Amino acid sequence: xxxxxxxxxxxxxxxxxxxxxxxxxxxxxxxxxxxxxxxxxxxxxxxxxxxxxxxxxxxxxxxxxxxxxxxxxxxxxxxxxxxxxxxxxxxxxxxxxxxxxxxxxxxxxxxxxxxxxxxxxxxxxxxxxxxxxxxxxxxxxxxxxxxxxxxxxxxxxxxxxxxxxxxxxxxxxxxxxxxxxxxxxxxxxxxxxxxxxxxxxxxxxxxxxxxxxxxxxxxxxxxxxxxxxxxxxxxxxxxxxxxxxxxxxxxxxxxxxxxxxxxx
Amino acid sequence: xxxxxxxxxxxxxxxxxxxxxxxxxxxxxxxxxxxxxxxxxxxxxxxxxxxxxxxxxxxxxxxxxxxxxxxxxxxxxxxxxxxxxxxxxxxxxxxxxxxxxxxxxxxxxxxxxxxxxxxxxxxxxxxxxxxxxxxxxxxxxxxxxxxxxxxxxxxxxxxxxxxxxxxxxxxxxxxxxxxxxxxxxxxxxxxxxxxxxxxxxxxxxxxxxxxxxxxxxxxxxxxxxxxxxxxxxxxxxxxxxxxxxxxxxxxxxxxx
Numbered sequence: 001x002x003x004x005x006x007x008x009x010x011x012x013x014x015x016x017x018x019x020x021x022x023x024x025x026x027x028x029x030x031x032x033x034x035x036x037x038x039x040x041x042x043x044x045x046x047x048x049x050x051x052x053x054x055x056x057x058x059x060x061x062x063x064x065x066x067x068x069x070x071x072x073x074x075x076x077x078x079x080x081x082x083x084x085x086x087x088x089x090x091x092x093x094x095x096x097x098x099x100x101x102x103x104x105x106x107x108x109x110x111x112x113x114x115x116x117x118x119x120x121x122x123x124x125x126x127x128x129x130x131x132x133x134x135x136x137x138x139x140x141x142x143x144x145x146x147x148x149x150x151x152x153x154x155x156x157x158x159x160x161x162x163x164x165x166x167x168x169x170x171x172x173x174x175x176x177x178x179x180x181x182x183x184x185x186x187x188x189x190x191x192x193x194x195x196x197x198x199x200x201x202x203x204x205x206x207x208x209x210x211x212x213x214x215x216x217x218x219x220x221x222x223x224x225x226x227x228x229x230x231x232x233x234x235x236x237x238x239x240x241x242x243x244x245x246x247x248x249x250x251x252x253x254x255x256x257x258x259x260x261x262x263x264x
Numbered sequence: 265x266x267x268x269x270x271x272x273x274x275x276x277x278x279x280x281x282x283x284x285x286x287x288x289x290x291x292x293x294x295x296x297x298x299x300x301x302x303x304x305x306x307x308x309x310x311x312x313x314x315x316x317x318x319x320x321x322x323x324x325x326x327x328x329x330x331x332x333x334x335x336x337x338x339x340x341x342x343x344x345x346x347x348x349x350x351x352x353x354x355x356x357x358x359x360x361x362x363x364x365x366x367x368x369x370x371x372x373x374x375x376x377x378x379x380x381x382x383x384x385x386x387x388x389x390x391x392x393x394x395x396x397x398x399x400x401x402x403x404x405x406x407x408x409x410x411x412x413x414x415x416x417x418x419x420x421x422x423x424x425x426x427x428x429x430x431x432x433x434x435x436x437x438x439x440x441x442x443x444x445x446x447x448x449x450x451x452x453x454x455x456x457x458x459x460x461x462x463x464x465x466x467x468x469x470x471x472x473x474x475x476x477x478x479x480x481x482x483x484x485x486x487x488x489x490x491x492x493x494x495x496x497x498x499x500x501x502x503x504x505x506x507x508x509x510x511x512x513x514x515x516x517x518x519x520x
Contacts, residue, residue: 058422060418060421060422078421078422078424080424082422083422084418084419084422086415086418086419088415089415090415090416090418090419092416092420092433092434092437093514094437094440094512094513094514103420103423103433104423104424107423107424107425107429108424135513135514136514137514148419151423152423155423155424
């Protein structure tokens with residue numbers, strides 16, 4: 001029996017006709033399922049609609065056609081048990097780091113005492129305990145991103161949507177953050193994650209499945225199952241002899257191997 | 265190589281000293297006409313008399329009160345209208361050309377009209393100042409709220425905020441640096457409005473004193489008035505800047 005799906009996207013189509021009337025739809029006939037507790041990455045070139053797809057799953061933007069269900073309920077507006085992490089900095093600059101992390105909880109009516117407890121616990125877990133009272137502009141990019149992830153985890157969502165969260169970070173910080181994410185997700189209940197990235201290695205390192213998309217119109221190309229063992233960490237994953245074999249088909253999807261004479 | 269604070273202070277004191285010395289000397293030796301320019305000594309003597317007799321205080325009090333009232337009235341109405349327009353883009357669109365036209369009109373020119381409406385007392389000066397401040401604050405608030413970072417709005421929406429919560433928790437705080445900058449300009453504008461109002465029709469206040477002294481060719485009086493006005497302007501600006509910095513501990517758009 002197939003395990004229950006956390007997210008079901010059915011024949012979703014989205015056009016931005018008012019922006020560029022003649023261009024193909026941003027998303028065309030997107031159908032995919034994400035199982036409970038699965039980590040799925042979506043990779044593709046710029047303009048393939050990855051961000052739009054995440055926005056639709058999050059309920060921020062309605063599809064023109066098709067529908068999305070999350071946890072069995074049809075999405076029609078922002079879902080309460082979805083957490084979304086963006087690529088750009090999104091901490092409110094006038095609030096302290098702790099106040100930022102408490103934001104989601106505050107919107108859900110959690111008491112001040114409980115909010116502070118949860119916020120402080122999560123912040124220490126990611127090494128930001130000392131910065132709880134600082135303002136966001138005192139943090140480096142990586143630290144701010146950690147705070148944003150923790151802000152979303154504070155509301156204990158069942159589904160995590162992440163749109164190139166580590167895209168703006170340098171290579172070393174990226175690896176550190178990937179490991180941190182793997183550790184955070186390995187605790188208690190397994191969360192379902194949909195992770196958008198340009199970085200194919202990152203996708204293979206983190207995911208159970210990698211979905212490749214093509215642009216203009218945005219369509220799903222293929223799905224690749226990543227059979228690396230869990231629990232994982234970046235180093236172990238990359239040094240695993242299977243890694244290259246798992247990476248190759250994904251790479252070929254995104255950038256089909258050119259004729260050798262081009263390169264030599 | 266940049267100058268140390270002490271060296272800088274000495275240089276600045278030196279420049280000021282030379283100007284005052286040159287001015288005083290020039291006046292006494294009649295190289296410059298003291299009738300037209302007055303002299304530092306004469307100005308100081310006049311200020312002393314004005315202060316001792318309490319006359320200076322009453323003028324400063326009136327002008328200060330008018331300025332603060334103009335600031336208060338203009339800013340509250342301007343900020344409220346700015347918020348309202350940011351909330352109702354359709355109305356804002358309809359009213360846009362009228363806003364621009366009214367703002368383009370030098371409000372100082374409205375002073376005679378305000379005198380007819382409000383008389384030559386306090387109210388007309390407050391009206392002139394407030395009319396200038398209103399538009400500065402309106403545009404600052406409107407601009408600030410409309411220029412909220414889209415990512416912040418999306419992030420808070422994704423956390424489950426209603427549109428009203430987005431407004432109060434994101435758009436309004438986003439606008440604070442803008443409003444703060446607007447208030448700094450507003451202080452200067454409120455003072456200008458008040459002074460012009462006093463030039464046109466008043467019976468007391470610093471602006472009145474300067475105009476009156478000018479009218480009877482009392483250059484010393486004019487200079488003394490200008491000096492006090494200058495001190496008030498600088499102090500008000502510094503105070504508003506301090507408050508502004510307290511309200512905006514973050515640097516908008518700044519990241520380490």
